[in-house]
Amino acid sequence: MKFIPVTISLLEGFGVSCVIFFLTLVFSLPLGLIISFGSMSRFAPLRWLTRTFVWVIRGTPLMLQLMVVYYGPGLIFGAAAFPKLTAVLIAFVINYAAYFSEIYRSGIEGVPRGQYEAGQVLGMTKSQIFFRVTLLQVIKRIVPPMANEIITLVKDTSLARVIAVMEIIMVAGTFTAKGLIWPLFYAGLFYLAFCGILTLLFNYIERKLSYFRV
Amino acid sequence: MPVLEVKGLKKSFGPTAVLKGIDFSIEKGQALSIIGPSGSGKTTLLRCLNFLELADAGTISVNGKVIYRGGDMKKYSDAEIRKKRLHFGLVFQNFNLFPQYTALKNVTLAGEMLARERPDYRARKKEILEEIEENARALLDQVGLSDKLGFYPHQLSGGQQQRVAIARALALKPDILCFDEPTSALDPELTGEVLKVIRSLAEKNTTMVIVTHEMQFARDVSDIVLFMDGGVVIESGPPGQIFDNPRVTRTKQFLERYNGT
Ligand SMILES: Nc1ncnc2c1ncn2[C@@H]1O[C@H](COP(=O)(O)OP(=O)(O)OP(=O)(O)O)[C@@H](O)[C@H]1O
Ligand SMILES: [Mg+2]
Numbered sequence: 001m002k003f004i005p006v007t008i009s010l011l012e013g014f015g016v017s018c019v020i021f022f023l024t025l026v027f028s029l030p031l032g033l034i035i036s037f038g039s040m041s042r043f044a045p046l047r048w049l050t051r052t053f054v055w056v057i058r059g060t061p062l063m064l065q066l067m068v069v070y071y072g073p074g075l076i077f078g079a080a081a082f083p084k085l086t087a088v089l090i091a092f093v094i095n096y097a098a099y100f101s102e103i104y105r106s107g108i109e110g111v112p113r114g115q116y117e118a119g120q121v122l123g124m125t126k127s128q129i130f131f132r133v134t135l136l137q138v139i140k141r142i143v144p145p146m147a148n149e150i151i152t153l154v155k156d157t158s159l160a161r162v163i164a165v166m167e168i169i170m171v172a173g174t175f176t177a178k179g180l181i182w183p184l185f186y187a188g189l190f191y192l193a194f195c196g197i198l199t200l201l202f203n204y205i206e207r208k209l210s211y212f213r214v
Numbered sequence: 215m216p217v218l219e220v221k222g223l224k225k226s227f228g229p230t231a232v233l234k235g236i237d238f239s240i241e242k243g244q245a246l247s248i249i250g251p252s253g254s255g256k257t258t259l260l261r262c263l264n265f266l267e268l269a270d271a272g273t274i275s276v277n278g279k280v281i282y283r284g285g286d287m288k289k290y291s292d293a294e295i296r297k298k299r300l301h302f303g304l305v306f307q308n309f310n311l312f313p314q315y316t317a318l319k320n321v322t323l324a325g326e327m328l329a330r331e332r333p334d335y336r337a338r339k340k341e342i343l344e345e346i347e348e349n350a351r352a353l354l355d356q357v358g359l360s361d362k363l364g365f366y367p368h369q370l371s372g373g374q375q376q377r378v379a380i381a382r383a384l385a386l387k388p389d390i391l392c393f394d395e396p397t398s399a400l401d402p403e404l405t406g407e408v409l410k411v412i413r414s415l416a417e418k419n420t421t422m423v424i425v426t427h428e429m430q431f432a433r434d435v436s437d438i439v440l441f442m443d444g445g446v447v448i449e450s451g452p453p454g455q456i457f458d459n460p461r462v463t464r465t466k467q468f469l470e471r472y473n474g475t
Contacts, residue, residue, distance in 0.1 A: 114310035121264045121304040122324035122386060123296050132323065136314045212314040213368040 006175060006183050013171030014190045017157040019085070020167065024092040024153060031093060032100025039105055050101075057098035063159050066091040070163045088160045092153075099149050107142035108134075110214075140209045147202035151195050215278045217242040217421050218263075218390050223272035224284065225258055232258045234445040235272070240390070240438065243419035247432035247453075250442035251468060256425040259442070260392045263423070264304045265295050276301045276389055300328075303383035303391040308399045309375045311367040317378045318363040321350035321385050328386070346385075353381040357411050373404030377411055384415075391415070393424045409435075429472055433457050441465045 038050035057065070070087040073079040082090065111134045119129035161170040172187040216239035225233040232255045240246045248256050262269040265282070268290075274282040281298045282290075290298070311320050325346040329335055335342060354360055357377040367375055376396055383391055393412065397405035409431050415422065416435045426432050432439055433453040440450040441460075449462045460466045 112310070114306060114308060115312065117266055118306065118310035118312070119324075120266060120296075121299055121302070122382070123300045124324055124327050125296065126292065128327050132327070133312055140314075212366050214313050 002180070006180075006186065009171050009175075010168055010183065010187055010190065013166055013168035013187075016085075016160075016165060017154075017167045017190075018194075020088055020092060020157040020160055020165075021154060023089055024096055024157075025150070027089070027093040028096035028100055031097035033104055035097055035101035036104035036108065039101060040108065054098045054101060057095055058102070062091065062095045062156060063162055065095055066159060066162060084160075084163055084165050087163060088165055092156070096149070096153060100146070103142050103145045103149065104138075106145075107138040110141050111137050136209075137214045140212070140214055143202065143205055143209065147198070147206075150202075151198055154195055154198065155191060216240055216275075217277055218423075219273075219275040219278075220263070221273045221275070223259070223262060223274070224270050225255075225262055225267060226270055232445050233262065233269070236442075236445075236447055238438075238440055238447060238450060240421060240423070242421055244437040245416045245420075245422045245424060245435055246438045246440060247436040248423065248425045248440045248442055249427070249429065249432055249456075249468075250448075254442045255445045256442055257394055260304060260394050260423065260425060263390070263392060264302045265299050266304075300386060301389045303386060303388035305376070305379050305383050305391070305393045305396050307395045309367075309372070309379045311375050311378055311382070313367050316364050316366055317354060317359060317370065317381075318347070318350055320367070320378055321353060321382045322346050324382070325349070325385050350381070350385055353384050354378070356414075357381050358407070371404060372400045373407045376400065376408045380408075380411055380415075384420075390421045390423060393422065393426070395425055395427060398427060429457070429469070441468065443468070 035050060035054065038046055039054060041047045041050070066088065069091040070081060070084070074081045081087065115133055115137065116129055119133045124132070157167055158169040160167045161173070164170070168187045168190055169184075172183040175183040219239040221237050223233055223236040224231070236255075236259055238246070248259070250256055258267060261267040263274065269282070269284040271284040273280050273284070281301065312323065315323060326343065329342050329346060332342065351360070351363065354363060357380055359374060359377055359381070362370060362374060362378075365374075367378070370378065376399075380396075396412065397408050400408065405428070409428065412422070412424065413431075413435055424432070424436065436453055438450060439453045439456040441448045441456060441462075441464075443464055449456060449460060449465045455461075456465065457469065460469060
């Protein structure tokens with residue numbers, strides 16, 4: 001009976017996937033906000049630089065970026081490579097920050113000018129307008145695209161295997177190499193469960209914000 | 215002494231001069247209507263009065279005091295501009311209510327924020343907030359919405375939203391209340407209820423500057439009518455004069471085109 005050992009191995013692999021997932025979110029959510037400010041900057045060179053960066057990151061595969069981060073330092077500079085997990089996190093954080101920045105940007109730019117102006121003519125300060133008027137409207141606008149992107153991230157963690165990080169698919173693959181197919185399906189169940197929980201969470205947030213329309 | 219006096223107000227956007235020297239004044243309790251073709255600078259004028267745009271030249275005086283002078287000394291801090299704004303209220307063409315707040319909260323929000331700057335705020339917080347809410351309820355009652363206090367903007371018709379916006383502007387007790395085409399985003403059957411509210415404000419001697427395309431309404435409600443074209447005031451005077459005996463051909467042409475359609 002192989003079920004118990006396979007489960008334990010897959011859980012270990014899934015733990016690695018979760019680490020990639022959560023750490024990517026922790027760093028890329030704030031970094032994306034900073035990038036979005038750059039891409040909305042009134043200082044044109046900064047704006048174009050940021051937008052070009054976002055275009056390159058979004059226009060090339062994450063797998064390619066991951067390989068560049070991992071093999072690049074050694075092959076280009078003769079430097080020591082990052083530890084595998086660090087390389088994965090660097091590539092994922094940059095990639096997802098670029099995607100998130102565009103979501104933030106569209107959310108922020110989607111708030112009509114009139115909302116700021118109404119706050120201004122009522123004598124509100126900039127920070128009052130941000131916290132009391134626009135913030136919740138931005139959040140409401142970005143929740144659905146954020147949910148999509150974050151659920152994509154769950155599945156993208158499997159790309160880490162291209163530099164031999166032992167995430168869940170890589171683990172399952174080792175069993176397949178020994179002639180077992182079912183651990184692959186079993187690994188799929190982990191993803192399904194995780195994405196299912198996230199979907200419920202995001203639906204809950206959307207419902208909580210459904211009392212008003214933007 | 216006029217409550218509002220505007221002298222030589224100029225505003226350009228890049229190479230386009232939009233206001234080319236606007237002069238007018240109103241006495242306390244008067245209603246002034248501004249009419250004129252599209253693009254003549256009416257909205258820009260109201261935006262300059264509310265400091266959403268900063269005029270390049272000219273002065274704005276309230277109660278005899280120059281509160282804004284365009285030109286070299288236009289280095290007002292955000293805080294100063296914010297204080298000056300409170301002399302004016304502005305009702306927008308498309309309402310701009312805050313969607314995440316109820317009608318009541320839309321009316322109280324700015325007052326609550328301002329109250330925090332009062333020295334006695336900490337000591338009398340509860341009373342102050344109660345006063346603000348009391349005042350807001352009274353205003354919403356005045357615009358005929360006492361049964362809609364807990365409604366969110368998307369649950370209200372355009373006319374109701376605009377009436378909430380009027381109450382919201384009144385809540386801060388501005389010296390001069392400005393309206394930028396308050397009914398032109400509304401279905402025709404909803405304009406009446408909003409005009410009725412503005413009319414009742416005029417009867418209560420609220421000082422108002424109203425940009426409008428509703429000529430009959432401008433004639434009924436205003437003490438002075440100002441006809442603008444191409445960034446200048448072509449003609450101004452009591453409604454009888456402007457509508458029945460315009461002295462300038464340009465005014466006559468504009469009104470004829472209106473009556474024709
Ligand atoms: N921020 C801006 N930048 C550049 N041009 C502007 C800006 N705001 C207004 N204008 C120009 O100024 C002119 C006057 O605009 P304004 O909105 O004040 O006219 P209006 O009299 O209110 O017209 P309407 O009756 O159509 O509302 C227009 O030609 C417009 O294109
Ligand atoms: Mg206008």
